[in-house]
Amino acid sequence: MARMRAFELLLRRLMQALALALGVGTLCLLMMRALPGDMALRVAAGRYGFDLVDNAAADAVRAELGLDRSFWQVLPGWWLDLLQLDLGRSLVTGAPVLEELAHQLGATLQLSGVALVLALPVGLLLGLRAGLRPGGPVDRLTLALAVLLRVMPSFLLAVLLMLVVAVGTGALPVAGDQGPASLLLPATTLAAGLAAGLARITRQALRGFLASEAWEFARMKGLTEGQALRHHGLRHVALPVLAWLGVQAVFLVEGAVVVESLFAWPGIGHALVHAVFARDVPMIQGTALCMGMMFVSFNLLTDAASVAADPRRRAPQAGEGA
Amino acid sequence: MKRSAGALLLALVALFGLAGPALIGIDGALQDLSASLQPPGAAHPLGTDLLGRSVLARLAEATRLSLGVALLATLAAAVPGVLLGLLAAWQGGRVERALVLLADAAMSIPGLLLVVLCAAILPGRKEMLALGLALVMWVEHFRVSRSVSRPVLAGDAVQAARLLGFGPLHLLRRHLLPALAPQLGTLLAFGVAQAVLGLAALGFISVGMQPPAPELGLMMTEALPHWHEAPWLIAAPVAVLMLTVLGMMLLLGDEEVRA
Amino acid sequence: ADARPLQIVGPWEITGLQPAQSGFVFSRLQVAETLVGADERGALRPALAQRWQVSADGLTWRFELRPGARFHDGSPVTAAAVLRSLQPARVAPGLLSSAPIVAMEAEGDTVLRIRLKARHAALPALLAHPSTLVLAPAAFDAAGRVQSILGSGPYRITRLQPPQQVETAVFEGWNGGPPPQIRRVAHLAAGRAETRALMIESGQADLAYGLDPASLQRLRQRPALRVQTVMLPRTVYLKLNAGLPALADVRVRRALSLLIDRAGIARALLRDPGLAATQLLPPSLGEWHDPALAPLRHDPAAAQQLLAQAGWRRGADGRLQDGRGQALTLQLRTFPDRPELPPLATALQAQWRQAGIALEVSVGNAGDIPLGHRDGRLQIGLGARNYASTPDPVGTLRQDFGPGGGDWGAMGWQNADVGVALDTLARLGPEAPRAAELRRRVVAVLHDELPVIPISWYRQQLAVGARVDGVILDPLELSYRLDAMRWRA
Amino acid sequence: MNTPSHTTSSEASGEVLLRVEDLTVRAGARVLLRPLSLALHAGEALVLLGESGAGKSLLAQAIMGTLPSGLQAGGQVVIEGRASAADRPAQRQPLWGRRLAMLPQEPAQALDPLMRLQPQLALVHHHLRGAAPAEAAARAGAALTEAGLGAAARQFPWQVSGGMAQRAAAAIALAGGARLLLVDEPTKGLDAHWRDRCVALLQQLRREGGAVLVITHDLQVARALGGRLMVLREGECVEQGDTARVLAAPAHAFTRALIAADPSGWPDAELPTRAPAGEPVVRAEALGKQFCGRWLFDRLDLAIGRGERLAVQGPSGCGKSTLGNLLLGLLAPDRGRVRRAAGLSPWALQKLYQDPLGSFAPTVALADALGDVGRRHRLDAAALRRLLEALQIDEGLLARRPAQVSGGELQRLALARVLWTGPALLFADEPTSRLDPLTQQQALALLARETARLDFALLLVTHDADVARAMAPHTLHPSAPV
Numbered sequence A: 001m002a003r004m005r006a007f008e009l010l011l012r013r014l015m016q017a018l019a020l021a022l023g024v025g026t027l028c029l030l031m032m033r034a035l036p037g038d039m040a041l042r043v044a045a046g047r048y049g050f051d052l053v054d055n056a057a058a059d060a061v062r063a064e065l066g067l068d069r070s071f072w073q074v075l076p077g078w079w080l081d082l083l084q085l086d087l088g089r090s091l092v093t094g095a096p097v098l099e100e101l102a103h104q105l106g107a108t109l110q111l112s113g114v115a116l117v118l119a120l121p122v123g124l125l126l127g128l129r130a131g132l133r134p135g136g137p138v139d140r141l142t143l144a145l146a147v148l149l150r151v152m153p154s155f156l157l158a159v160l161l162m163l164v165v166a167v168g169t170g171a172l173p174v175a176g177d178q179g180p181a182s183l184l185l186p187a188t189t190l191a192a193g194l195a196a197g198l199a200r201i202t203r204q205a206l207r208g209f210l211a212s213e214a215w216e217f218a219r220m221k222g223l224t225e226g227q228a229l230r231h232h233g234l235r236h237v238a239l240p241v242l243a244w245l246g247v248q249a250v251f252l253v254e255g256a257v258v259v260e261s262l263f264a265w266p267g268i269g270h271a272l273v274h275a276v277f278a279r280d281v282p283m284i285q286g287t288a289l290c291m292g293m294m295f296v297s298f299n300l301l302t303d304a305a306s307v308a309a310d311p312r313r314r315a316p317q318a319g320e321g322a
Numbered sequence B: 001m002k003r004s005a006g007a008l009l010l011a012l013v014a015l016f017g018l019a020g021p022a023l024i025g026i027d028g029a030l031q032d033l034s035a036s037l038q039p040p041g042a043a044h045p046l047g048t049d050l051l052g053r054s055v056l057a058r059l060a061e062a063t064r065l066s067l068g069v070a071l072l073a074t075l076a077a078a079v080p081g082v083l084l085g086l087l088a089a090w091q092g093g094r095v096e097r098a099l100v101l102l103a104d105a106a107m108s109i110p111g112l113l114l115v116v117l118c119a120a121i122l123p124g125r126k127e128m129l130a131l132g133l134a135l136v137m138w139v140e141h142f143r144v145s146r147s148v149s150r151p152v153l154a155g156d157a158v159q160a161a162r163l164l165g166f167g168p169l170h171l172l173r174r175h176l177l178p179a180l181a182p183q184l185g186t187l188l189a190f191g192v193a194q195a196v197l198g199l200a201a202l203g204f205i206s207v208g209m210q211p212p213a214p215e216l217g218l219m220m221t222e223a224l225p226h227w228h229e230a231p232w233l234i235a236a237p238v239a240v241l242m243l244t245v246l247g248m249m250l251l252l253g254d255e256e257v258r259a
Numbered sequence C: 001a002d003a004r005p006l007q008i009v010g011p012w013e014i015t016g017l018q019p020a021q022s023g024f025v026f027s028r029l030q031v032a033e034t035l036v037g038a039d040e041r042g043a044l045r046p047a048l049a050q051r052w053q054v055s056a057d058g059l060t061w062r063f064e065l066r067p068g069a070r071f072h073d074g075s076p077v078t079a080a081a082v083l084r085s086l087q088p089a090r091v092a093p094g095l096l097s098s099a100p101i102v103a104m105e106a107e108g109d110t111v112l113r114i115r116l117k118a119r120h121a122a123l124p125a126l127l128a129h130p131s132t133l134v135l136a137p138a139a140f141d142a143a144g145r146v147q148s149i150l151g152s153g154p155y156r157i158t159r160l161q162p163p164q165q166v167e168t169a170v171f172e173g174w175n176g177g178p179p180p181q182i183r184r185v186a187h188l189a190a191g192r193a194e195t196r197a198l199m200i201e202s203g204q205a206d207l208a209y210g211l212d213p214a215s216l217q218r219l220r221q222r223p224a225l226r227v228q229t230v231m232l233p234r235t236v237y238l239k240l241n242a243g244l245p246a247l248a249d250v251r252v253r254r255a256l257s258l259l260i261d262r263a264g265i266a267r268a269l270l271r272d273p274g275l276a277a278t279q280l281l282p283p284s285l286g287e288w289h290d291p292a293l294a295p296l297r298h299d300p301a302a303a304q305q306l307l308a309q310a311g312w313r314r315g316a317d318g319r320l321q322d323g324r325g326q327a328l329t330l331q332l333r334t335f336p337d338r339p340e341l342p343p344l345a346t347a348l349q350a351q352w353r354q355a356g357i358a359l360e361v362s363v364g365n366a367g368d369i370p371l372g373h374r375d376g377r378l379q380i381g382l383g384a385r386n387y388a389s390t391p392d393p394v395g396t397l398r399q400d401f402g403p404g405g406g407d408w409g410a411m412g413w414q415n416a417d418v419g420v421a422l423d424t425l426a427r428l429g430p431e432a433p434r435a436a437e438l439r440r441r442v443v444a445v446l447h448d449e450l451p452v453i454p455i456s457w458y459r460q461q462l463a464v465g466a467r468v469d470g471v472i473l474d475p476l477e478l479s480y481r482l483d484a485m486r487w488r489a
Numbered sequence D: 001m002n003t004p005s006h007t008t009s010s011e012a013s014g015e016v017l018l019r020v021e022d023l024t025v026r027a028g029a030r031v032l033l034r035p036l037s038l039a040l041h042a043g044e045a046l047v048l049l050g051e052s053g054a055g056k057s058l059l060a061q062a063i064m065g066t067l068p069s070g071l072q073a074g075g076q077v078v079i080e081g082r083a084s085a086a087d088r089p090a091q092r093q094p095l096w097g098r099r100l101a102m103l104p105q106e107p108a109q110a111l112d113p114l115m116r117l118q119p120q121l122a123l124v125h126h127h128l129r130g131a132a133p134a135e136a137a138a139r140a141g142a143a144l145t146e147a148g149l150g151a152a153a154r155q156f157p158w159q160v161s162g163g164m165a166q167r168a169a170a171a172i173a174l175a176g177g178a179r180l181l182l183v184d185e186p187t188k189g190l191d192a193h194w195r196d197r198c199v200a201l202l203q204q205l206r207r208e209g210g211a212v213l214v215i216t217h218d219l220q221v222a223r224a225l226g227g228r229l230m231v232l233r234e235g236e237c238v239e240q241g242d243t244a245r246v247l248a249a250p251a252h253a254f255t256r257a258l259i260a261a262d263p264s265g266w267p268d269a270e271l272p273t274r275a276p277a278g279e280p281v282v283r284a285e286a287l288g289k290q291f292c293g294r295w296l297f298d299r300l301d302l303a304i305g306r307g308e309r310l311a312v313q314g315p316s317g318c319g320k321s322t323l324g325n326l327l328l329g330l331l332a333p334d335r336g337r338v339r340r341a342a343g344l345s346p347w348a349l350q351k352l353y354q355d356p357l358g359s360f361a362p363t364v365a366l367a368d369a370l371g372d373v374g375r376r377h378r379l380d381a382a383a384l385r386r387l388l389e390a391l392q393i394d395e396g397l398l399a400r401r402p403a404q405v406s407g408g409e410l411q412r413l414a415l416a417r418v419l420w421t422g423p424a425l426l427f428a429d430e431p432t433s434r435l436d437p438l439t440q441q442q443a444l445a446l447l448a449r450e451t452a453r454l455d456f457a458l459l460l461v462t463h464d465a466d467v468a469r470a471m472a473p474h475t476l477h478p479s480a481p482v
């Protein structure tokens, strides 16, 4: 029975994902068509750079890609292709979108994955520490750091890291992809803002719980602060933190734009910016789909985690049997 | 104590942005190519930028412009975000699922694209930029407020209030917003920072405001190539933004849920 | 010293494998060759073609391939293979599209014949352009798309990761010259100049191209690094819509030019006073630069006079107005691909504002300027033009200033003399009789009538790390000359 | 100087587990608890009796070191020989659970809503008693079964009844093995069976060498515990001595009044003088409700009309609160249905919550909370003032938040809030559980008066048979179907 429900849930999610894919892709197409400027010229500029873009090149592009077809002529074909898992070819590079995405998505996932791994423990620990001792040195430090890191543009942080770590010590490469060590600086840049936010959100969530009688009673029954935190506090902290974290995947990927271009990291954010400028519709659709699926699944994960942490959400509705 | 410090900081920033341009009396667009990248000194308290413009004057104008747009964007994201989050938590079921789907969809559309589109609808309008940013940022408020309000809505206090005949507005003001306040303060403060930096990123890819409009984020971006020879160029806008965010966090951030 | 490959970092990304897209990267890395090459002064040199001749009527060209040349997959370089590679270049923006080609044929295995409708002396120069790179037949897929870069140059690709990374190693089968000493090369495209500067500073890169003026100043103080620069045949200029009533008047165009403080811009923005343009074409274009021309000046007073003569007077609010009280308001489009363009636009805005001219700047996409040219909505475009995308600038100039103007050249401006002169030069080539005079004539008219207003010239800036020697900067940016570089002892 | 006359009392033989010297509690300049000294020996019980709002809970909290922020403690607290200043609560924290334990007044709020009951208890066995996880779980299960919560062990706190939560919290508080136990109204809302079990538990702790400080309003509990008694009023101890002696021969007028107000002495409720007119306010038809497959009741028929008063009684966890919630439409029945009289306004049915603290918005000052109600229904402020006066609530309290007044004060405020709105049916779930007999009598008298005056139906849940008898002519005993 439970398995049936899980299956049903999964199916519903899948249907949702499909609807989302169609909707978002269509919207992308519509948006790109709605934007002012000449699409062929944009594509040509994206392909050949500003030195070679001119109307002749644009005409050739238009003819090659059939850009004079209307939105309604293009849409059904795109839908059909999507259903066959064919995302088309990039208007700029000419390579299959799926191939490009596989490559870029991998790079971005690596980057944001490492960033997440760096940010989670640091942010959580600092946040818990700050929440336990409000007004204490850690609290003040995290406040200052959070504000600083959140307002400091990531390119500045990136340059500072490059200068201090890469140029200063020579221990890590400045940019490019030269093995795992190359990931460290860009991931740290990304992680900094995330950890800063996480620390503050965690702190606030913990403050909320510490003010409750449940916390007081947990302590009164004899648990030490650490034990009470581990067994009782973490779940309460987890709920708002998970809700917040679910959204941060977006910022990890989109925030990666700047980081990726500074560190010459071939990720999806970087590709997206270029695609938007070049009106590379299939790439945009592909990236949007990819990101969409990523966010949805990340959301699903955080949602599942918060359902696991919050029994009130699992409670059978009144009247339901066992 | 903390709150008044926060309010003071914000007041200072607001004063700087609103009255600053008049008080400083220098036109931020006035160039002097022979005085490019001057360090801070008597004539220019914060030095000059690459085109020899007074950084102080530009900073004051940028403060007004950027923070104005950022605040607008943050509010435009927070108000519907929070309300929809509460609605989802309140209604549950179909409504909640639909709203979650909407949020997922909003997140799936690359934010950049949304902003670019908004900016393209009415080019050069600040409000459209704010709208675009808001379309990206509301999801965060939606999710956090949905999660925080769920247990509150399930509690006896809300049940009692509904029995007593109170409507959604009362619940919002007396029950939900106070519970949300601590998280919301942080979110709003971060939101403003994010909007300013987002604006900068947009300006950087030339979707944002056009020159010579002074803008905090753009000032940072423009100053990046000169990080080693004129660090004050970056430090000045970062400092203004920092004071703003710090002020907001101190003012909004630390309310205890219970006595 | 060859344990680590030579690391190059530059701003250029590989946006696609078609030669028209990123052929220049593979040309610079000497992975693929064009039929014709060029030396530092722009003189044509044999490359994949060891020699070429034109028939007496100037309509048939024969290019004789280097014997024994092989592609990196081992297949021989045949005329048929070259033909296949050149076909796409006949479609815009491939440069061959600008030549009056009737047919291209293989004459046996080693000779390529090109027949023309009309004389076109610049043909060999076109064949030096990276959009005419020659790739092996196996590089194309069934649909004619390039799938891999199989060239015939001294280096072959070992790893290709668009858009940022290329790695190459020496191709032992190359017979175009002595084998290069640098055995392995890695190329990274890093979009931001700051990254490139820090890479060379940290020693991660050996060659950093495309450095910004600010970083350069810092790098110059590093004893281990050397900075090399070369003036490029590239000019930053304003494209004016002379079809607009206000800009149709040459006095207004001259006044606008007089209002520009080029020296100030060059000093503050470009950090190089020598870059202030005194005329459209920079000295690096050799014979096309006329030192005798009176340099462009900064003279606001003279500008005011000219404007007054043209009927523009200052109103009560300090704005320039015509007789009917209409203010002089102009719109300028530019794009950020060249980082100095937006600040330059801002500087212009301020300088013209002092004369009462309101300039509205919009920073957008490079494609917006050709678009504005096509639909006639462009008023002013700020761009940078490479006048020697082939060694001989006549092709580009003819595109820009020929009849009807060009996407990146004149708009609403005509001059029959210039058109005829450029046609003649294109037909007959630089060696034609009276060529020098024709060139002087063209340059003088452009200088006088200002269909485009030059602002500054360009310099390629390169920082060289401690490990390498023998670095040559190619002003045409066709090659990094890797084969000439050596590791330092 | 303190006068430790009590140390000479009969049972003062064992070591001193708790000594309190000149303990005071202030809120700024306002003194909430005047200097008070006491000592508690092993094997002793100290019963705190007193007026609602007298400072009993604050005394216990001050000893424990859990005073809410904004209150300042003075004096000294010595626990098993370890002395600490009252205003340095951190020094007593290491003793929590192991040597010093407390059952707070609002156990429903104290349990962690995200964790099942058994693990909440097992944690104590694991971390304080050193039992291995499996062993700790087993012991926790046994202890819960002992407290009649065997079936609820795997339930979450919000799935159990008020009385069950209280029993669970008590089990947890006791689990650490502390010899000194402070309990705040441990028997409120419990039926006689569980009340006696609770008393027996406390007595057992005494026999094992522990000492208990019990705050209670229930004279029967006080009698059963014996030991010493302290009567508090307005932050002061008005009388103390041997429990049996004081209860038999109270010296102070307040104590006498308190004892006289015990519900056992109240007259029976007079039968309604007229038959209920018109259709009943709510009518339940063949009502059935089950949780997790266990039926609380089934085929229950019930009608209650204006002016009617019905008491609901039954053991803790039998479904009293659930029945009320069904009638009010707050829960959906599994069988049968509930009909409301036509034409009732949506807020005609009101409820007094078993846990008053949970039913107020935590951050809103009471004056605002009440003001909102007045504005919402355009009520007369004077009427509220009269209600508060009758309930002996000082208006000065209203400036505070719900958690900043005593349990009994808040309960009376909740009563005033619903009575002010003039409901058609009031479901009062243990409405006076936190009140001393005297205040309780006044509150119930007011309730009865208002029922008659406003002619509304009263559904009164109470564990106290005397109260039920005095308040309602009829009593309902919901019970599980067999």
Ligand SMILES: Nc1ncnc2c1ncn2[C@@H]1O[C@H](COP(=O)(O)OP(=O)(O)OP(=O)(O)O)[C@@H](O)[C@H]1O
Pocket: D027, D032, D050, D051, D052, D053, D054, D055, D056, D057, D058, D059, D068, D069, D070, D071, D105, D397, D400, D403, D404, D405, D406, D407, D408, D409, D434, D435, D436
């Ligand atoms: N946080 C607080 N701030 C100010 N006053 C408070 C606070 N908490 C309690 N009080 C006041 O202190 C007095 C004593 O409160 P306490 O909770 O000790 O009463 P109590 O004797 O336990 O009464 P009850 O039997 O009703 O629980 C009350 O008048 C109450 O209003």
Ligand SMILES: Nc1ncnc2c1ncn2[C@@H]1O[C@H](COP(=O)(O)OP(=O)(O)OP(=O)(O)O)[C@@H](O)[C@H]1O
Pocket: D152, D155, D158, D159, D160, D161, D162, D163, D164, D189, D291, D292, D296, D315, D316, D317, D318, D319, D320, D321, D322, D323, D354
């Ligand atoms: N949401 C729920 N999920 C599961 N079981 C529940 C839920 N709510 C109540 N119960 C169960 O229903 C039974 C009756 O609860 P109810 O609160 O009605 O008891 P009660 O008679 O009011 O007891 P008390 O006198 O202790 O308050 C309890 O055994 C409780 O565990």
Ligand SMILES: [Mg+2]
Pocket: D056, D057, D058, D105, D184, D406, D407, D408
């Ligand atoms: Mg109390």
Ligand SMILES: [Mg+2]
Pocket: D161, D162, D163, D320, D321, D322, D354, D429
């Ligand atoms: Mg109950």
